[in-house]
Amino acid sequence: MNRLGHLPSLGASGSINATPADFLLANYVSGMQINGRMSTVRRFFCLFVTFDLLFTCLFWIICILINGENLVKALEEEVEHYSIKTSIFDIVMTAAVRFTVLLLFYALLHINHWWLVALTTAGSCAFLIAKTLLYTWQTENSRPFEVMLVLISFLIAWAEAWFIDFRVLPQEARARSILEAAAGSSEHMENDPLLPQLERVRDYLSHYTETIGDFYSPMESPLGSDDDDDGFTRTDYRKLSPEEKQMQASGYEALQKAWETVNSPGWKVEKETSHGDTVSSKVGPKGSKIYKLVGTVEVDPKTLFNEMLFNFENIPTWNKAITLGRVVQTIDSCTDVVYQVAAEGPGGVVSARDFVNVRHWKKIGDSWVSANISVVHKDEPPQKSIVRGENGPGCWVFSPVEGALKKCSFQWLLDTDLKGWIPQYVIDQALTFAMTDFLQCLRNHAPYIAASKSERYSAR
DSSP states (O other): OOTTTTGGGGGOTTOTTOOHHHHHHHHHHHTOOGGGOOOHHHHHHHHHHHHHHHHHHHHHHHHHHTTOOOHHHHHIIIIITOOTTTOOHHHHHHHHHHHHHHHIIIIISOOOOSHHHHHHHHHHHHHHHHHHHHOOOOOTTTHHHHHHHHHHHHHHHHHHHHHIIIIIHHHHHHHHHHHHHHHTOSHHHHHSOSSTTHHHHHHHHHTTOTTHHHHSOOOOOTTOOOOGGGSOOOOOOOOOOHHHHHHHHHHHHHHHHHHHHHTOSOOEEEEEOTTSOEEEEEEOTTSSEEEEEEEEESSOHHHHHHHHHHTGGGGGGTOTTEEEEEEEEEEETTEEEEEEEEOOOGGGSSOOEEEEEEEEEEEETTEEEEEEEEOOOTTSOOOTTSEEOEEOSEEEEEEEETTEEEEEEEEEEEOEEOOSOOOHHHHHHHHHHHHHHHHHHHHHHHHHHHHHHHHHHHTO
8 A cells, every 4th residue: 555645645635535544533633742843733833923013013103104104104103102002113123022022931941831822812812902002093094993903912922822822732642642653652552543633644754754663563462462362453444435434533532531421420329249340321422321230240351351341242141131233344453333232121111223333442550441432334334123222432341450460340321312201210220220230241152252262362
């Protein structure tokens, strides 16, 4: 595949064929500082500051010439005989101060903080307000231009503050994290692709230097495993179709949102079991109820993660609440699409449902995380015989328990819409029962997981 094959999409933000993944990549690249160069987004800010000064100077000259006076005489009145009540030259000087300070610190010293632009904006606005109150607005011909000069200077100062705080600094910070991931600066980052576009970032970087490919380490299993039988097989990188890019981006976004939600405060306990498991709930971003299950399983987190993720089609053999599970399509080494059928609830109160989800997984700190969200897939259209449910961002989290090597802290974030008219209290009972029953089934299956792992090691 052509190493630069993806580069045209970097500028495709205005194209109807651009995907969300293309927009994400464009944002990452614009914040990158390659070979010591200034990032694109910071360079644009410096150009905007320069435009601020030149535009203010031009507008000031128009204001003093609109009266029909000689330019030299007008300059003498404005500059040599300056007064805050009669001259507008100080507005130009305000722009010059902003230009000097901002370029000195953001272009030459390359600081990465918003406080300086906030200081220049606050100072400019305070002066312009004072100028408005003290200035003598006498000349009828030039008054509209003078008013516009004050207002434009005020707005530009605020635009500079907004651009630094909401564009330059966030994009550069995000780009740094992506470069660290690509460089494999730590064990976790070397083994965990942080986003689906990481290989495309490498392609972009290789355009700038031939040695950049040697600088970046190849991605391997997200588990950092030397166990070939863990079930993880890295797929070769290939050019994805627009539909695959869409699903890839959806999976990555689902993981980000689910991880933030599962670690957010405000959960209310709905149910506790004799094993110490808890099911909690809160109102989700869409106004519907979401649920979180927390419990422990007597298997180490890495092994349990591999079992749940890569033996997905085996889940119905030990969890009777799931009647079918299969992998529909593999997108990349840490993203796929799965189809699952859930059996009807106890007593047939809730009929069977099926789901089509994209899954995306990675290691975050000491935890292994598998996130999912519903997608539309051409190979799994809705069926008339079963209701198609819809999942929002959800995840399984497998974390180690301190002091217990063969024990896993398991969390399940569930954001689901079962569709159909079902009273909320029925949904609460059905989902809390399903979640705790799932965890009990997983506990019963845990000895077989551990035994299967031991057999694989003994066979070597």
